[in-house]
Amino acid sequence: MLFEPVIGLEVHAQLKTKTKIFCNCPTTFGAPPNANTCPVCTGMPGVLPVLNRQAVTFAIKSALATDCTIARESRFDRKNYFYPDLPKGYQISQYAFPIAEHGHLVVEPEGADPKRIGITRIHMEEDAGKLIHDPGRGKSMVDLNRTGVPLVEIVSEPDMRSAEEAGAYLRKLHAILKYIDICDGNMEEGSFRCDANISLRPVGQEEFGTRTELKNLNSFKHVEKAIRHEIQRQTYILEEGKKVIQETRLWDPNKNVTRSMRGKEDAHDYRYFPDPDLVPLIVDETWIDAVKKEMPELPDARKQRFIADYSLSEYDAGILTGSRQLADYYEEAAANLKDKKQAANWIMGPVLGLVKSQGLAIETIPVSATELSELLLLVEAGKLNAGTAKTVFEEMIISDKAPLAIMKEKGLEQVSDQSELDSIVMSVIEANPKEHDAYKNGKTKLFSFFMGQIMKQTKGKADPKVVTSLLKQNL
Amino acid sequence: MEAAIPPLGETFGGFLADFFMKITKKDIEYIAHLSRLEVDDSLVDKFADQVSRILQYIDKLKDVDVSGVELMAGAALSTNVFREDIPHTPPGPEITLANAPEREDDFYMVPKAVG
Numbered sequence: 076m077l078f079e080p081v082i083g084l085e086v087h088a089q090l091k092t093k094t095k096i097f098c099n100c101p102t103t104f105g106a107p108p109n110a111n112t113c114p115v116c117t118g119m120p121g122v123l124p125v126l127n128r129q130a131v132t133f134a135i136k137s138a139l140a141t142d143c144t145i146a147r148e149s150r151f152d153r154k155n156y157f158y159p160d161l162p163k164g165y166q167i168s169q170y171a172f173p174i175a176e177h178g179h180l181v182v183e184p185e186g187a188d189p190k191r192i193g194i195t196r197i198h199m200e201e202d203a204g205k206l207i208h209d210p211g212r213g214k215s216m217v218d219l220n221r222t223g224v225p226l227v228e229i230v231s232e233p234d235m236r237s238a239e240e241a242g243a244y245l246r247k248l249h250a251i252l253k254y255i256d257i258c259d260g261n262m263e264e265g266s267f268r269c270d271a272n273i274s275l276r277p278v279g280q281e282e283f284g285t286r287t288e289l290k291n292l293n294s295f296k297h298v299e300k301a302i303r304h305e306i307q308r309q310t311y312i313l314e315e316g317k318k319v320i321q322e323t324r325l326w327d328p329n330k331n332v333t334r335s336m337r338g339k340e341d342a343h344d345y346r347y348f349p350d351p352d353l354v355p356l357i358v359d360e361t362w363i364d365a366v367k368k369e370m371p372e373l374p375d376a377r378k379q380r381f382i383a384d385y386s387l388s389e390y391d392a393g394i395l396t397g398s399r400q401l402a403d404y405y406e407e408a409a410a411n412l413k414d415k416k417q418a419a420n421w422i423m424g425p426v427l428g429l430v431k432s433q434g435l436a437i438e439t440i441p442v443s444a445t446e447l448s449e450l451l452l453l454v455e456a457g458k459l460n461a462g463t464a465k466t467v468f469e470e471m472i473i474s475d476k477a478p479l480a481i482m483k484e485k486g487l488e489q490v491s492d493q494s495e496l497d498s499i500v501m502s503v504i505e506a507n508p509k510e511h512d513a514y515k516n517g518k519t520k521l522f523s524f525f526m527g528q529i530m531k532q533t534k535g536k537a538d539p540k541v542v543t544s545l546l547k548q549n550l
Numbered sequence: 551m552e553a554a555i556p557p558l559g560e561t562f563g564g565f566l567a568d569f570f571m572k573i574t575k576k577d578i579e580y581i582a583h584l585s586r587l588e589v590d591d592s593l594v595d596k597f598a599d600q601v602s603r604i605l606q607y608i609d610k611l612k613d614v615d616v617s618g619v620e621l622m623a624g625a626a627l628s629t630n631v632f633r634e635d636i637p638h639t640p641p642g643p644e645i646t647l648a649n650a651p652e653r654e655d656d657f658y659m660v661p662k663a664v665g
Contacts, residue, residue: 092635099638108656109643116647129635148629159660164585208662216657219646344584355629403599 078275078313080306081283082241083233086248087226088258089202089266090133096201097226104264108218116201117176118163124352126151131224133257134174135358135366136198137227140251140373142196145363151199151353154345157291158204159217168228170347173198174356177262180251181375183393184243192244202226221265227257233272233283239303245269245298250374255400269293271302273311274319274404284309285319288418291326301326305333343363358522385415392422401439407444412439412451421451425468442471450478460490462535488536492546496529496537500545503528514550522546573602 076164095102098115115122138145152173153165187315204219229248233335250265252258260267274286289305290297304326309319324333372380374396381392395405401422409418426447428432429440450467453459459467504511504526514521529542553562582589589597605609643656652659 094635095631097633099633100640101637107643109646109658110656111640112643112646113638113640114646125633126632127634127635131632155584157584159658206660207657210662213662215660215662216654217660218657335636346584354631357629409657 077278081233081274081277082235083403084231085263085270086229087268088252090130090257092129092225096127102224107219111220113378116461117219134227136255136257138175138197141178143175145175149174149356151350152347154347154351160206167350168200169198180247182243182247184239192234195230195232197229201228232331241297241302273305285321288323297328355481358408387419391419404437405442408447411448496541500530575596
């Protein structure tokens with residue numbers, strides 16, 4: 076029997092506020108244990124949580140960016156569970172009345188048609204603390220710095236049918252949240268976390284099969300790998316005529332397996348009820364309009380603009396709008412250039428190569444967009460050719476000097492002077508009579524041999540266009 | 551608002567589904583388990599009886615005619631109380647952990663909990 080996977084994703088995105096969602100404690104990552112805690116976030120008796128306005132604004136942004144309907148009125152509820160990462164015994168979340176619902180994203184899995192993935196809801200909640208287990212002593216250490224950090228949970232519809240689609244959805248959502256600058260998207264630090272609900276059903280069947288929930292998917296690579304593995308695991312079970320057990324499973328990236336975590340029944344008896352400490356949240360048109368004005372251009376719109384305004388291919392525009400920072404870098408570098416495609420090629424080649432080899436973010440690489448622009452202007456002006464520009468670029472990585480200075484210092488300025496190049500061309504032809512004869516007898520491939528010899532003599536500085544025409548005249 | 555608050559029975563883990571249901575020994579054990587509380591066997595019957603009577607008392611509310619009254623999800627009289635996003639200096643672990651039953655450096659120490 077053929078099975079079809081059904082996948083839904085829950086993403087927890089940490090909002091980039093300066094303070095926690097219900098108190099003024101800072102949200103800085105990596106603070107000493109329990110340094111960022113106060114009576115409110117540690118759940119001391121008699122304290123009162125008060126909602127962070129900025130967190131709401133960020134949640135509204137996430138809703139606008141995913142085409143959600145924003146609730147004019149939403150509420151906060153208590154989600155009760157007893158675990159040491161949560162000192163109050165409940166997590167403040169939104170249950171019956173979330174801030175936004177009914178959105179969607181259009182994703183483009185590699186080599187497949189674009190697909191619309193529904194977003195069920197977005198709700199606001201507080202994060203829990205961190206436990207460090209010490210199995211040797213049977214103790215756990217509790218750090219509550221993360222407790223109360225604002226999150227949005229973005230729940231997708233079970234619309235994905237493969238690990239690749241899930242990966243594409245996640246990448247898209249990640250890019251959008253970074254574009255609108257509400258989440259730093261750092262998966263290693265847990266700012267962007269993903270749980271996946273996966274079930275299988277016979278192809279053609281309407282009804283969903285029993286699902287498992289996968290946790291601990293803290294990189295894009297892990298998500299796709301873990302989902303693929305879980306689909307396989309469930310396929311084996313079903314093919315043997317056995318039943319999938321509804322449970323939470325943990326992905327183990329070292330062993331590449333998922334393992335059972337706990338029974339789902341227990342985990343889901345959260346006995347939600349409205350939090351009497353918090354008043355209803357009303358988001359009116361004025362607020363939404365103000366947030367709309369702050370919204371940047373989203374990746375899809377920017378990509379279309381790159382195609383239309385800069386005559387880039389769909390592929391190039393897709394890569395260059397992959398992150399807001401990269402798109403900004405491109406636009407800054409290309410701003411003064413006539414040939415926008417040249418800037419695209421340089422960024423997708425040497426610049427992204429540099430990002431990769433140095434393991435840096437685009438905004439921190441040693442060659443800024445302005446410097447790259449200066450370099451490419453020299454190319455456009457005919458002062459550098461492709462080869463010498465590369466040499467200058469390599470030097471720019473290790474020195475602070477401007478491209479013009481490097482060019483002059485290294486004597487790389489392109490020689491375009493016809494008479495100067497003419498004598499070099501003639502001397503090269505005279506020095507290689509055998510090749511010249513062969514060329515004349517039809518071995519036209521030797522053209523590049525002569526070209527190479529001239530470049531060698533001029534240390535790559537000769538203007539290839541001028542040399543080509545001179546060679547054609549004289550050979 | 552159209553989204554419904556879950557029915558009482560669901561909110562309370564399904565054991566309070568009907569108009570009035572006597573709380574059983576099993577219910578007490580279940581709630582204790584969810585709350586990670588140890589309840590002495592000898593007390594379970596007593597608690598079951600007490601919780602039953604509390605719920606029975608609250609059930610009096612069901613006699614009130616609420617037809618035509620709009621569903622309320624909270625008792626708040628105001629809306630939109632906010633705080634600005636300005637960090638304060640937290641009191642620090644010395645104060646926060648002052649009453650911790652067990653600590654090590656600036657961590658709370660708890661019995662091993664692996665979920």
